[in-house]
Amino acid sequence: AQSVTQLDSQVPVFEEAPVELRCNYSSSVSVYLFWYVQYPNQGLQLLLKYLSGSTLVKGINGFEAEFNKSQTSFHLRKPSVHISDTAEYFCAVSPRGSQGNLIFGKGTKLSVKP
Amino acid sequence: SAVISQKPSRDICQRGTSLTIQCQVDSQVTMMFWYRQQPGQSLTLIATANQGSEATYESGFVIDKFPISRPNLTFSTLTVSNMSPEDSSIYLCSVESGTGNQPQHFGDGTRLSIL
Numbered sequence: 001a002q003s004v005t006q007l008d009s010q011v012p013v014f015e016e017a018p019v020e021l022r023c024n025y026s027s028s029v030s031v032y033l034f035w036y037v038q039y040p041n042q043g044l045q046l047l048l049k050y051l052s053g054s055t056l057v058k059g060i061n062g063f064e065a066e067f068n069k070s071q072t073s074f075h076l077r078k079p080s081v082h083i084s085d086t087a088e089y090f091c092a093v094s095p096r097g098s099q100g101n102l103i104f105g106k107g108t109k110l111s112v113k114p
Numbered sequence: 115s116a117v118i119s120q121k122p123s124r125d126i127c128q129r130g131t132s133l134t135i136q137c138q139v140d141s142q143v144t145m146m147f148w149y150r151q152q153p154g155q156s157l158t159l160i161a162t163a164n165q166g167s168e169a170t171y172e173s174g175f176v177i178d179k180f181p182i183s184r185p186n187l188t189f190s191t192l193t194v195s196n197m198s199p200e201d202s203s204i205y206l207c208s209v210e211s212g213t214g215n216q217p218q219h220f221g222d223g224t225r226l227s228i229l
Binding site: 032034036041042043044045046049090100101102104105106107 | 115118120145147155156157158159162206208210217218219220221222223225
């Protein structure tokens with residue numbers, strides 16, 4: 001079975017500051033990794049994904065994440081955040097070769113203050 | 115990526131009634147999924163809907179409570195039956211086309227409140 005832990009439920013940060021949202025996972029098999037963002041009153045939008053290859057993955061809106069197999073982590077980073085980045089961010093994993101088996105973390109609420 | 119439309123976007127319902135949520139995709143997709151997001155919580159998969167077969171339900175979810183239809187490759191419905199306040203949640207439809215390394219794409223969800 002797989003599980004995802006997002007270590008911070010809320011992260012307040014000032015505009016233009018860097019941010020890191022942490023995600024650790026547990027799995028007995030190889031997994032694909034994803035970050036989704038949910039803006040208020042909207043569904044989930046895919047930010048980025050790790051399937052294979054380079055462990056540093058770049059996504060939309062200036063976000064990037066690094067897959068660390070030894071630490072079973074997939075932390076999300078942005079060097080300079082904007083007010084518009086205020087949203088909830090979900091880390092998710094899916095066992096390789098499976099279909100539909102997407103396991104989500106509990107989410108991290110990012111609040112960007114002016 | 116696929117464009118997914120969900121209807122209604124929100125509703126307020128009386129307990130004991132049922133509501134059917136529709137999910138329309140702008141392209142043919144193999145698999146469609148229904149999730150529940152309870153207030154302040156993460157997403158939990160309710161069931162997987164493939165065209166031409168019965169939906170597959172996750173542990174804790176049953177067909178009598180959440181009947182699902184998948185009449186074609188672009189459309190699915192989820193019904194929340196005999197609603198109680200505990201069913202107040204966001205219900206989201208997602209799609210995945212191709213093989214297992216394709217990410218799921220989500221609709222905007224249906225925000226359901228039960229009085």
